[in-house]
Amino acid sequence: MNNFNPEKLSVEYMDGITATGPVIPRSYTLTHSDLTGDLFLTIGIHYAWDKINPMRDEVLGEWKQIGGTFYYCVYLHIDQGQYNQNQAAKRNEIFKRELPLALTAIRYGDRFFFNAYPHLDQxxxxxxxxSAxxxxxxxxxxxTFHHFSYRS
Incomplete structure (x- = not known):
């Protein structure tokens, strides 16, 4: 994964989710193919556990709310005890390097949702x-997602 290419992104909405709602619950599962560089975004009420591989290199995210304030929470599994410290350090660096691309893909993949709720860009x-x-x-x-808007 390097520069974001919209043609390499596939988006799937699971039951109970549309392109514009609901805000909560709304969970995102972003996976990818190392071979093709394709990205796969599944948006649902729950995470798409069936799309997750044993390497646990997916990006999971969901909308949360405290009072009237929304925020987006992402979970990255650096190791969860499956890797030694050197492998965990390498995975940590890869996640940090690729996270801007992942956030751009999520923002672009759910652009109709962001158009319906422009305040969520902030x-x-x-x-x-x-990590263990x-x-x-x-x-x-x-x-904020405003920083990860795709500009062709």
Whole structure:
């Protein structure tokens, strides 16, 4: 995965989800093919667990709300005890490098939703790096979806 190419993105809406609603619950499962570089975005009420491979290199995200404020929460499985520390460090770097592409794909793939709710472009994106190793387990703010809008 390098530069975002809309032609390489496939989007699937699961039962209970449309291109414009609902906001909550709305969960995103982004997977990819290492061979073709294709991206696969599944949007549903729940994550698309059937699309996830044993390497756990997917990007999972969902909308959450505290009071009247929406934010987007992402979960990345750095290792979950499946890898040694060196492998976890490498996966951590790959996730950090590829995350802008993933967020751009999610924003573009659900563009009709963002058109219906333009204020969500300003929602904070919180990334949860999940790891058995304390040096990789953390939470970071990655700005807003406005920063990940695709411009051809």
């Amino acid at each position: 929602a904070t994106i919180i990334i949860n790096f999940m 190793f304390p040096q990789f387990a953390r939470q970071e703010s990655w700005g």
